[in-house]
Amino acid sequence: MAETTGNGGHGRDGGGPGGSPGQMRSAAERSEDEAEVSIGWKLAGLGFQTASEVGAGALLGWLADRWLNSAPKGLLIGSVAGIAVGLWSLIRGALRLNRQLDAISVARRERQGAERRAARPPVPYPAEDDEDEWDEDLDGNADDNQPGVNDERW
Numbered sequence: 206m207a208e209t210t211g212n213g214g215h216g217r218d219g220g221g222p223g224g225s226p227g228q229m230r231s232a233a234e235r236s237e238d239e240a241e242v243s244i245g246w247k248l249a250g251l252g253f254q255t256a257s258e259v260g261a262g263a264l265l266g267w268l269a270d271r272w273l274n275s276a277p278k279g280l281l282i283g284s285v286a287g288i289a290v291g292l293w294s295l296i297r298g299a300l301r302l303n304r305q306l307d308a309i310s311v312a313r314r315e316r317q318g319a320e321r322r323a324a325r326p327p328v329p330y331p332a333e334d335d336e337d338e339w340d341e342d343l344d345g346n347a348d349d350n351q352p353g354v355n356d357e358r359w
Contacts, residue, residue, distance in 0.1 A: 262287015
């Protein structure tokens with residue numbers, strides 16, 4: 206019996222047929238991607254919400270004109286009020302979603318930095334020399350390497 210991957214067997218997450226171990230993504234990556242897609246849909250919804258608020262303001266103004274018999278005044282006031290409310294809710298919602306997107310981005314950068322640090326081998330510290338560096342033979346002449354002689358060092 207074939208094992209299912211939960212995504213129709215397409216292997217997009219590397220767990221099913223066609224996926225390779227190099228393409229396997231962690232649960233954190235998948236949840237971040239899903240959150241980004243969700244935020245994108247919410248932003249699209251904000252556009253429709255703004256349009257509907259402008260339309261609702263114009264409709265209410267038009268209805269007020271018909272009820273009060275005051276030709277274009279109600280329509281203009283309703284349209285301006287709808288535009289103001291629509292822009293206010295658009296800006297407020299976009300800023301909220303932008304903060305959520307920034308939080309996802311920061312979490313992703315921190316996770317990737319931790320993965321890089323974990324994958325990087327530790328830097329070996331140079332071995333400590335027991336010899337005094339002033340007693341080294343700096344010019345390559347082994348015959349003049351005598352203890353206590355400053356070997357052409359400044």
